[in-house]
Amino acid sequence: MLVGRVIGTVVSSNKVKSLLGLKMLIVQPVALETQIAVDDYIVCVDDVGAGLGDLVFCAYGSSSRQTDTTRDVASDYSIFGIIDSIDMRGSRVYDKAKEEG
Amino acid sequence: MLVGRVIGTVVSSNKVKSLLGLKMLIVQPVALETQIAVDDYIVCVDDVGAGLGDLVFCAYGSSSRQTDTTRDVASDYSIFGIIDSIDMRGSRVYDKAKEEG
Amino acid sequence: MLVGRVIGTVVSSNKVKSLLGLKMLIVQPVALETQIAVDDYIVCVDDVGAGLGDLVFCAYGSSSRQTDTTRDVASDYSIFGIIDSIDMRGSRVYDKAKEEG
């Protein structure tokens, strides 16, 4: 799954029915170790109530439609979790609590 | 999902049955913040009546077949919404109303 | 969908059952505006009777198996249409009739 930071929103009133009422967030992919942006943005349906600045993970393709909220949704990327911490090679490289502290 | 601008059409009379009657539009992917073209073109089935110049979002793969219009359609990209506005890091970076004003 | 030109064939006698009797064509992706080759080749199952030199569009993944011919076929790319014309930003950039004329 892709890891990125929520940095914005996309609003559309003229969209297909299954997307009505769903929030579309802009996620900027980051390098896991540094959380520095590494790529352009992707637009995701939000399934966990993520907010601006949250570090999240997202699933793509048919995998993005595996929850009650996203089943049959006309979207190819969904946010499925907000990240608490990342450990790499024995070190904590991200800690949500500290970032917010 | 991918965000891009509609910039053309592809016409084919010799195509598989499920695509008959569907409009195939050319979408040029853009950077979200500037809406400057970033990539070559993709060809999408249109599910929202998009027109030339519209900024749209598109879903790929099995996700592109999740509406009544696109179910079982022999295509791997569909336009599922016309974008009204994009906000990034607290600023409005795209506003359809202003663009058209 | 990907747009490309048919430039060859792949023949295999030792292949899985569902591919028996199907033609596998080599498609070279092109830039839409100029129809100049932009990438290496892909191998597609042909569903429209395309011939050498035809400009075609192709669908990928599960989308490549959405017709009677291709349902359950063990292939991930199918040619689903021969292109008559391409219009971009108000200009006709490709016209099959003229090319053949």
Next chain:
Amino acid sequence: MLVGRVIGTVVSSNKVKSLLGLKMLIVQPVALETQIAVDDYIVCVDDVGAGLGDLVFCAYGSSSRQTDTTRDVASDYSIFGIIDSIDMRGSRVYDKAKEEG
């Protein structure tokens, strides 16, 4: 399938239901011949009890949900095996037993 080394973990308490109780590991893709890292990291659901340092293979997309553990899971990458050995062009280029010995 992708081959990589397990180098970390991602923890999330606010995630969708189907992921509860599943371990999310960070896998760094490697070149098969040298097992040197070639790319950024991916986040995978673990289905084989892989540990830090293990060389594993991972499946993507709908293929990542083909086991009892992963069926309907909201994730797009799963670890489905720990690698014992890799042979290329007649030479053993990786041997788990020697690495651990």
Next chain:
Amino acid sequence: MLVGRVIGTVVSSNKVKSLLGLKMLIVQPVALETQIAVDDYIVCVDDVGAGLGDLVFCAYGSSSRQTDTTRDVASDYSIFGIIDSIDMRGSRVYDKAKEEG
């Protein structure tokens, strides 16, 4: 579909059930015209009894699970054919018989 040459094997004793008894081969993608390697390796389930040195084609994603052998298999790439010949722009650029002759 991707075309490549079989250049090795991956062995794993600790893998998910549906992969038990299946051979995992390493395929190196090649340029069609010259059959020169163009990319890193992929790991595929073999469905046609391919051997070292064979030029094969492989399907990805859900397409890789469309045969009796591969249905529900936890893998995202399968070898579905051994190539006899490749013709491009009117010339035979690959001929298995000559290569072996």
